[in-house]
Amino acid sequence: MLSKVLIANRGEIALRVIQACRELGVASVAVHSEADRDCLHVQMADESVCIGGPYANTSYLNVSAVIAAAEITGADGVHPGYGFLAENAHFAEIVQECGLTFIGPSADAIRLMGNKSAARQAVAAAGVPVLPGSEGPLQGRQEALRIAEQIGYPVILKASAGGGGRGMRLAHDARELRHAFDTARTEAEKAFGDASVYLEKYLERPRHIEFQVLADGHGRVVHLGERECSIQRRHQKLLEEAPSAVLTPEQRSEMGRAAVAAARAARYTSAGTVEFLLDVDGSFYFMEMNTRIQVEHAVTEMVTDVDLVREQLLIASGERMSLPPRRAVHVRGHAIEFRINAEDPDTFAPSPGTVSSVVLPGGPGVRVDTHIYSGYTIPPYYDSLIAKVIVHGHDRNEAIARGRRALEMLRIDGVSTSTRLHLRILRDSDFINGNLDTHFMDRYLHE
């Protein structure tokens, strides 16, 4: 078993890893920037090291500072959390080269899945459905036009090295595609230093459904069911739930098998997520694999009773995952997660500042993962996520009712938060009826 884990992250996910470490009797080391001296993960870890200045590129993204902190504290494992260095193959490699254990998949698996067109080719070869489109990067504009004719418009161009919506261009006809090809390449070059783009069929009203997978070093790969994440704003998820209100048991097992096949194709270990787009006709397509623990992992934990971070630590220590052998994971009830961001609920502008007081909701079926406390000052340098409110009920209606009362009883004074936006979503008849697609939030943005 690992004896001391350095957490290369901050905020609520760093606390989440500390929780798992404590329960397993593993010592924890927090690293922090100068702006995060008062952060709760620094107070809760067994040791802490200041590794750099407020800007993440000097601290949380600074590979040599993180490694040096592991060296001076004698940590034997590094947990990257999500964001920052979590999906940086180079970092995973250096951690291993320094004789430390990276708590996550291999550098090769991160690299493969980080290259969107290589990932697409690899999972397609394993029999996972992918959106019709180019077989990897496009050679030129003529090839783009030819493929678009074959698969039909609309089509979308995406950066091979990309993510987060940059380098993406939508085209409804050949004229638009001719123009989009150059702008997508320029944007990809600027954002990722790699101009190569690929082309896919564009779905007008898809759902974003992702499957949680867990794989250990003993050849076992399982899925833990899906999360419905269609409620997004600018490709940022706001609210996630499990299970999806629309998947049939047959679809669930078919998509689950595809998720496991994708993980196997990457020789994946640790916790990971395979994202799919589900079309209105029920067909589904691989979108990408996230090679890390995710913000919304708690939704799956609530319905499966599996502690995913604990499993990550066990798997990284070379042990088998602790789920009962030869049995599918049982999904119980319904869970919803609300991401509480420090931002204006109407304009979505970030709202850093001092939290004058906090009252967190409790009671049956409510879990809150947060690093804020009364008197805590939210620094302006990082992500605006300050809390995750996760509710669990016997069914979706009970979860919605619990979500509503939990959000009504959540009090964060001193900064604006997205709580009110979530309460609006919970009153939305389309949401209540499970009528979702990735454009759900557009109505709130265009008002």
Added chain:
Amino acid sequence: MFKFDEICELIRLVGSTGVASVEIERAGSRLKIEGTAPPAAEGMTSVAQVASVPVAPMAQQPLAVAPAPTVEAAPALTQAEAEASEEEGLHFVASPIVGTFYRAPNPDADPYVKVGDFVEKGQVLCIVEAMKLMNEIESDLSGTIVKVYVENAQPVEFGERLFAIRPA
């Protein structure tokens, strides 16, 4: 992994017998102790560094509390402390990186600087080792060293005070 007591015992042994060096390897950890001739001045430890130990990086830790180095340093430090109590007009050199602090280029050498020394702007004050790289830390102004905050071979954080300098 070596116990702190064991390391102390070995250091005493090397020191008292005049043996040049002892190197022991056990369960993935390696410890090398070299005796030096006269004890180095001003807090310089007479212990050589522990060789790099990828399996058990903890082995570096005990060095932090190397014995017998501070005999001469102690009065100087108290004196410096008295001065620093004002702190007014002093300039502080903080570590620009996280790592391990070394006061000399190698274990046998004299420290780069000691209390009372006059340093020029750009002069090397110490080394901070991170990921096996020795980073020379330079003085950002000219003046007199009035305090050294960190003992040799101690871990330092980003932004931690290393030296106090009275500007010339």
